[in-house]
Amino acid sequence: MISSIAELISDRIGAMPAGERRAAQTLIANYPLTGLKTVAEFSAAAGVSSPTILRFVARLGFQNYPEFQSALQDELAAQLQSPASRTLDPGSAGGAVSPMLEATLDNLRETFRHLTDKQLADIAARLAERRGKTFLIGGRFTDPLARYMAAHLAIIQPDVYHLAGQESIWRDRLIDMGKRDVLVIFDIRRYQESLVRFAEKAHHRGVQIILFTDQWLSPIARFARHVIAGRTAVPSAWDSSAALFVVAETLIGAVTRQLEAAGAKRIRDLESLR
Amino acid sequence: MISSIAELISDRIGAMPAGERRAAQTLIANYPLTGLKTVAEFSAAAGVSSPTILRFVARLGFQNYPEFQSALQDELAAQLQSPASRTLDPGSAGGAVSPMLEATLDNLRETFRHLTDKQLADIAARLAERRGKTFLIGGRFTDPLARYMAAHLAIIQPDVYHLAGQESIWRDRLIDMGKRDVLVIFDIRRYQESLVRFAEKAHHRGVQIILFTDQWLSPIARFARHVIAGRTAVPSAWDSSAALFVVAETLIGAVTRQLEAAGAKRIRDLESLR
DNA sequence: GGAGCGCTGTATCTTATGTTACGTATTTTG
DNA sequence: CAAAATACGTAACATAAGATACAGCGCTCC
CATH class of the missing domain: 1.10.10.10 (Winged helix-like DNA-binding domain superfamily/Winged helix DNA-binding domain)
Structure with a gap:
């Protein structure tokens, strides 16, 4: 019909x-x-x-x-x-699409229900605070999220680095990290050994870790200063990173707002460089 | 007023x-x-x-x-x-977080409201059909989405390539592309010249293009076989790619389901390689 | 590689839409 | 109550919109 x-x-x-x-x-x-x-x-x-x-x-x-x-x-x-x-009435939704969408919407709501404004504000403040450097890294499927966040943060502030490529490469970057620096890690099941080791070493050097993970919490949570736990369950063979993605976007927005004055100038400067 | x-x-x-x-x-x-x-x-x-x-x-x-x-x-x-x-629901009207979340939820609903099961099924079928190669590429902020999708697709089927790095590098890959191949492009405002040129050339070689864009449609829509228009507006200095992200996840799920038989075997093989 | 078919754009035409001028009706005011 | 001013509708006009004919091009299938 x-x-x-x-x-x-x-x-x-x-x-x-x-x-x-x-x-x-x-x-x-x-x-x-x-x-x-x-x-x-x-x-x-x-x-x-x-x-x-x-x-x-x-x-x-x-x-x-x-x-x-x-x-x-x-x-x-x-x-x-x-x-x-x-509004989509759930009754008529026969297809294979809406179960996925419904689950994702639920995940988003649930994820944010467990997140307070204060938590997010604290994390945003930490990211906006320009004392040290910011590093971002992710796991096999979540590294794109790290890239996404890095791409935005790098525009509004200096010293933002996405750690990519082979393990040996970013492991060596540890030497540049110290107490004043922030490390943002994305890690969901199945948690990656290499990332856990990396987080531990960074933690021992005094680096503050912000962790994006799933509701079962990556072992990295032990070392993390801030933990964001997103819901990942969807009717699919894969887990969904959508909730973490949206949290990331929310943080990007919050940091941008905090750096508004300085950030706006920086964006103008960048534009003029093209 | x-x-x-x-x-x-x-x-x-x-x-x-x-x-x-x-x-x-x-x-x-x-x-x-x-x-x-x-x-x-x-x-x-x-x-x-x-x-x-x-x-x-x-x-x-x-x-x-x-x-x-x-x-x-x-x-x-x-x-x-x-x-x-x-749709202002009076219940959840709370902190500074929720405007962003609410907007994202709306974007998701709106995006999927304009997408039918059939469209998604067609695209998924095209991606699952193993006649040629699959290439993925994105713009400045959307390239992580291309990566994300590529990371998943590459596991369940062969010949999936994410085009990364400098323009000259992926431009040269054009020579490998033909009628049987699929090119997935992510492009939202401000649309990137280089991507448009690339899409045009690929189109002339007969490559089928699947475009992820915003509701204002990238110029690439001219050359695309399938267009997915996602809502991107959020109360932030940046546009949101969350809707496109969720559509991507949905497609990944659909393709996986279609390749279930072949895909499952492939996944087992991959596991045993570790 | 060639012939046929089908799709697309340019240019032209026709239709109907929005606009204006003017005369009549209605209301308002002295 | 009368006269003027305003409002309203009819009808003619100009314009811009939708429709069509035709030619060029690309594509597919022999």
């Missing part, structure tokens, strides 16, 4: 030629607004010609463009009158 | 002549839909003549009817993009 035009589109998008598919994608991307504009505007947004838009509309089964617009408007009217229908 | 056109109307409706007031009431009655229709339809709905509608619109301060409609559309766009304004 096809109830909305959006469904109709995603149902037929596979059987469309390239140009019309672009039209479809542009429309879906911010549905249904693009469809309410004129053909010319629609075509410009999609980067195709106006006839292609009309052919696209015709392929969906509409006689002409105005009829298509009316249908969109009717749909919108129905939506606006019953805002409840907007 | 007047933020919406509806407020503007109710502010001035007292000072309007009878006919225009009828127009105003009709518009408010099922706002903003009537305003998006043609002048003729609007006037019919209100039971007045078309010039009255135009005078009404002029009295609100708009130069002409299209300008008025654009304003309504912009307003609608803002509403549709941040359902937060409507």
Whole structure:
């Protein structure tokens, strides 16, 4: 059963030629607004010609463009009158998608429920405090999170380093680390031996460790000054790092806000370097 | 302060002549839909003549009817993009953390609302289909997402490559790419020139492109076979990639499920290699 | 490698939409 | 109550929108 035009589109998008598919994608991307504009505007947004838009509309089964617009408007009217229908009702979700999404949403809520504002504020303050250097490292699947965070932090402050490559390489960086420095580690099951050893050594050198881990806590928690425990369970063969990712983004935002004055200047300087 | 056109109307409706007031009431009655229709339809709905509608619109301060409609559309766009304004649940309204979390949750819901099971299934099937090679690449902040996805896919199937390092390095890899191959690109604002060029060249070689982008669609959408548009707006100086991250995880899960038989064997083999 | 088909864009045309001018009705004011 | 001013609708106009015809191009399949 096809109830909305959006469904109709995603149902037929596979059987469309390239140009019309672009039209479809542009429309879906911010549905249904693009469809309410004129053909010319629609075509410009999609980067195709106006006839292609009309052919696209015709392929969906509409006689002409105005009829298509009316249908969109009717749909919108129905939506606006019953805002409840907007939120995904779990009942109708038959597909394989929503279990994953639902689980992730739950994970996020649960993760943040166990995190207080104060904890996050403390960690953000520690990261914003420019006394020493900041190092980031992650495990097999979580290293991208470390990279992501490093990419952002490196823009708003100096001395941010992502530890990458072979173990021997970053192990040697230990020599640069001291009491004033911060080490951010991402480590979820199955916890990596090499990371635990690295954390221990860093800890002995007085480095403050901020640990992102799962709810079962990596052994590194022993040495960590701050521990963030995210929920990772999802109906999949893999664990989900989404909760940790969002915590990371939240921290990036908080640190940016704290460094606003200094950070803004730095960002301007960086821009002018391009 | 007047933020919406509806407020503007109710502010001035007292000072309007009878006919225009009828127009105003009709518009408010099922706002903003009537305003998006043609002048003729609007006037019919209100039971007045078309010039009255135009005078009404002029009295609100708009130069002409299209300008008025654009304003309504912009307003609608803002509403549709941040359902937060409507879905305010009074329970959790707490600290400084939750704005970020709430926005992210909304982004996730919105992103998946525009994604159908079928689309994801198609993409997953394409990724699971072992005819050619799979390449992944991302932009400045999104490259970690490409890495994350590559790290998982590489475990369950062969010929998965993350394109990293300097532009010249991955540009040269083009020579290995052909019709049977898939290129997964992550690109959100501000869209990277180098990635667009790369995508274009890959496209001309017949490579099928799967694009992860934001709702404004990277120019790469022109060349992409599949486009995933995620919401990125959060109350922060940065855009959020969390929605794209979750979509990536969902796809990883789906591909894994499809390759279950072959994948499981491969995973066992890998384990035994350690 | 060549022939056929299908898709896409340019240019042209037609339609209908928004706009304006003007005459009539209605209300307001002296 | 009369006269002026304002409001409203009818009808003609100009403009911009959607629709169509056609030619070029790329792609696929022999």
